[in-house]
Amino acid sequence: MSRNEVIFRVAGAAGDGVQSAGTIITKTLARSGLYAFTYNYYQDIVRGGQSWYQVRGSERPVKNQGDGLDILIALNRDGLERHTNPEINEGGSSPLSGIAIYDQSITGFEKRNVGYAPMPLSEIASKYSKNPLLKNTVAIGAAFASIGTDFDILAGVISDTFGKKGAVADQNVKAAREGYDYYLKNFKPVDVKLRKSTKKLYVISGGHAIGFGAVKAGCKMYIGYPMTPASSCLEFMTNHSQKFQVFVKLPEDEISAINMTIGANYAGVRSMTASSGGGFSLMVEALGMAGMLEVPIVIYEAQRAGPSTGLPTKTEQADLNLVLGASQGDFPRIVLAPRNVKESATLTAEAFNLAERFQTPVIVMSDLYLAENFQTVEDLNFDFKIDRGYIAKENTENYRRYLITENGISPRSFPGMKGLMHNEDSDEHNEYGDVVSDAVTDPKDRIRMMEKRMRKIETYLREMPPTETYRAEDAEYLVFQWGSTQGVVEEAIDKLRERGIKVGAVEVNRIFPLNRDIASLMKSRKKLIVVENNYTGQFNRLLRSEFLCKTELVRKYDGEAFYPGALADELEAVIRRN
Amino acid sequence: MVNVNDFNGRVKPDWCPACGNFAQLSAIKTVLAELGVEPHDTAVISGIGCSSNLPEFINAYGFHGLHGRVLPVASAVKWANPKLTVIAYGGDGDGFFEGTQHFFHTAKRNVDITYIVSDNQVFGLTTGQASPTAEIGFVSKSTPDGNIERPINPLTFALAAGATFVARGFSGDPKHLSELIKQAILHRGFSFVDVFSPCVTFNKINTYDYFRKKVYKYEPKDPSDFTAAYQKAEESGERLPIGIFYVSKEKRYEEMDPVWSAGPIVDQNIHAVTEEDLEEFL
Structure with missing residues (x-):
């Protein structure tokens, strides 16, 4: 019985266009109404090394990168040998079951018990362009021929990828067509049957979904210093800053980033910052300040393998202790961890509501695995209602920013609002924001304020949805x-x-x-x-x-x-x- | 009409009697009233140190944050709501030690805020260690045998960073100081005012008398002459110029990012995501 799912792998060196090829495959699957999940195995290198990009496609929703391998596109000799050798077949628990597509100039390697499709990839490509990366497109054409995908869908994706109707798009479509035809003429189909569907499927990565969720929630200022794997969110926000009217700033360091985020939220604008563990470590002092001032902030913490610089392009979930324990003293914090790409958007949006409702830092934890890999999502434009929490009315008599309340939540006000001037202080303070730590420390005030802040966690627990x-x-x-x-x-x-x-x-x-x-x-x-x-x-x-x-x-x-x-x-x- | 008393804070300043900070607080309040800025349209942001307690003592939107981090907070407040008058305030330890990178980059960005530094060459709140502007030979808790590290010059630093308004005042001359602060607030861009502000408790060298003997008022022929400003700012020793050293008209940060073309960010509508917006993900 043929399988109704497929796993592609594009293998090559950094700079070979591995990821671009993977993206085309993913989009072609999605536009065929098939679910997809990608996995990017790469190194901390701009050129060279060995990387690969896996795409799993299926008629049913796919939740992970999957085991095994059906179709290998090997862009170099190392890729071909590595991914046909069951002993060094990284990750997957079973070796190549379908076919290896590669340029016929690669010879003299140790043959394994797998299907080989040596093709004149470079030769075909050279007919259309001098760009050596065009051979990848030829190989993608062949790969989709091997599972009988409609060429038109692939052609549409290629055309969009390379600039709609331009000359480059045209070259790529033609090269793919020739690869497609060459495969059909010379090799057997792979035993995979994927029925197209009319489902509308969006392709988005976890990091981009975080940014998208923030936009949905009304984030108007995004301040972040780049660090893998948080950078994909920064990139999303930068690329969409005009479209979604978001102010994006890359400041001098992460300390500045979080202090700016606090300043923006203090002034009444929903704002977030993001980093990986290293950058988050620099934010630690200000995290506690947000807790003390009761300024809502959202921090996206994208974990990678540590400690220290660690494995910058590899995944891990080892920053939990850091996030839970960051900053001196006790203050309420909320930590969320989206479990998939869709939830990266929905939970981030919710994080903004939680931050403003509970006036405290909310940290959204993800990791490289979720942040950088793409998944198909059905209903990306989810329903969401902005809740800005408890905001005081202008000219409130005897206004107390840190009013003691049963649920711990006090009325906020923003600079510019009439008659609500007050001081927000990183020193312990009373209901008015007056410092209680200087002249005479009043233990009663201290206890009242500490308990008021911490009560917010109890309030949140009472309304938390079931696990x-x-x-x-x-x-x-x-x-x-x-x-x-x-x-x-x-x-x-x-x-x-x-x-x-x-x-x-x-x-x-x-x-x-x-x-x-x-x-x-x-x-x-x-x-x-x-x-x-x-x-x-x-x-x-x-x-x-x-x-x-x-x-x-x-x-x-x-x-x-x-x-x-x-x-x-x-x-x-x-x-x-x- | 805004009255200077409108800016009186709920809390009385608890600085040592005769501390240089009093003159600055008074100057800020006077100037704001003079300019007709309402307390609710004023944000006073500070870091940590004796001087940084100031937001508590003024009726405005105060923000007393972290040591060295006054400028990122102040910048973002201004970016969020450019209608506000944003004053960043702190000491020399706060601004020129832990806050150095923020000082440099905020000046370079030309964010439209005013940064006033109460410069007393010593750490007051932690009871008397040498600050980044302490002179060579300065004896303190951290330098019992005398400071061997050269002081930084806040004015040349600000100029090198690209500040578009650089001035120096003296707490012993409050009238002159008020005028500097007024011009600084009126300046469209990043304005920096370094203030000789004697610490009467922990600095027995750089006293009111010390500065009174040395300071003299300086008015440049052409305030936009960078080289002249830099040379003047380098003067040290027996004669210390105070005044506005440099003013230049450059684009403010807030003029350059198109995000503000739709008005202050705080007043902007939230972008409602449409199906069309999502087409790029298909």
């Missing part, structure tokens, strides 16, 4: 995941269910404070297993400390994401272990 689960109802074994690992955990669970193991998952996207309903979800299970992309099990520790539970831990810290097959096997081993 989401996956096949958990009858599960004897419960897997806990947070953030980007949702898709791979769900597929691993499906595999284990097929093996007759009653297993389900708790999928956490509200990391701090943790919903107390997790305690009841934990009850009467044989084992609780935490899956996370780090060495020490940072989320595991949080769960243990919050719920005093006994857990098992499945970790990965090689810089790559989990793969569903390998994860299923590892979970099964943990489940069967006494």
